[in-house]
Amino acid sequence: KQEVTQIPAALSVPEGENLVLNCSFTDSAIYNLQWFRQDPGKGLTSLLLIQSSQREQTSGRLNASLDKSSGRSTLYIAASQPGDSATYLCAVVDNTDKLIFGTGTRLQVFP
Amino acid sequence: DTAVSQTPKYLVTQMGNDKSIKCEQNLGHDTMYWYKQDSKKFLKIMFSYNNKELIINETVPNRFSPKSPDKAHLNLHINSLELGDSAVYFCASSQLGTEQFFGPGTRLTVL
Numbered sequence: 001k002q003e004v005t006q007i008p009a010a011l012s013v014p015e016g017e018n019l020v021l022n023c024s025f026t027d028s029a030i031y032n033l034q035w036f037r038q039d040p041g042k043g044l045t046s047l048l049l050i051q052s053s054q055r056e057q058t059s060g061r062l063n064a065s066l067d068k069s070s071g072r073s074t075l076y077i078a079a080s081q082p083g084d085s086a087t088y089l090c091a092v093v094d095n096t097d098k099l100i101f102g103t104g105t106r107l108q109v110f111p
Numbered sequence: 112d113t114a115v116s117q118t119p120k121y122l123v124t125q126m127g128n129d130k131s132i133k134c135e136q137n138l139g140h141d142t143m144y145w146y147k148q149d150s151k152k153f154l155k156i157m158f159s160y161n162n163k164e165l166i167i168n169e170t171v172p173n174r175f176s177p178k179s180p181d182k183a184h185l186n187l188h189i190n191s192l193e194l195g196d197s198a199v200y201f202c203a204s205s206q207l208g209t210e211q212f213f214g215p216g217t218r219l220t221v222l
Contacts, residue, residue, distance in 0.1 A: 043201060044154075044213040087202060089154070097142065097207055098167055101154040 002027045004102035006090055012108040015082060021075040021105045023090030028068050031093040035064050035075050037086040038104075044089065049073070080109045114138050115214035117202050123220045124192060132217045134202030142166075142207045143185035145177060145206045157200075160185055161207055162177070166203040189219075197221045 003026045007096045011021045013019060023033075037045040043096040050073070056065040063076040077084060087106045091099040115136045124130055136143060143159040144167075159167040163179045172191045189196060202214040 031208060036213075043215040044203075045211055046212060049210040087152070091154075094210075096167060097159060097205075098156050098169075099144075099146075099154075099203075099211060100156075103186075104152060 002100045006102040010106040019077040021064045023073040025071045036089040117214040119186045127189045136204040140204040144203040146201040192221045
């Protein structure tokens with residue numbers, strides 16, 4: 001059974017820092033991996049999708065990497081801003097197109 | 112030009128009642144999903160439909176019945192509501208195997 005874990009559970013940093021959020025999964029037979037952010041009381045916003053054949057994806061200040069064989073993905077946020085404060089969720093997609101979510105990392109960036 | 116929309120946003124009801132949540136997507140996707148986010152903020156898939164056909168049913172009680180009248184709509188009907196059904200329900204859509212886009216969520220409170 002696929003299990004997805006995110007470390008750390010919470011993170012509080014000053015503005016301007018570069019951050020790394022970690023995601024690990026137990027079954028490497030994934031179809032793709034998706035990173036989301038969720039603001040309090042809101043829905044999920046898709047940030048990046050990495051196909052299983054890819055090693056990384058970039059969007060603006062965000063860079064996500066994938067190491068399928070070791071069951072790991074990282075989300076790198078450069079030059080963090082207060083507007084980046086949110087919960088970040090990692091989810092893997094199995095071959096039934098089902099998203100299996102991690103437990104999330106709650107990020108707070110203070111000015 | 113909302114991509115995935117849900118109604119209602121909030122739903123407060125008594126135990127034992129029957130209620131429905133509606134979802135519509137205008138992205139032209141062929142697959143739609145329902146996810147449940149519990150009080151601990153953990154997200155889990157409930158159902159998915161591809162071209163109006165059920166492809167995933169994650170051992171959800173049969174009090175929950177999804178209905179897809181067409182590719183752009185996936186409604187969720189819940190019979191005999193219980194206290195444990197209180198959660199936020201998210202609808203999502205994708206082209207099968209690609210990035211999933213989420214609606215804003217429906218917060219269901221059962222009293």
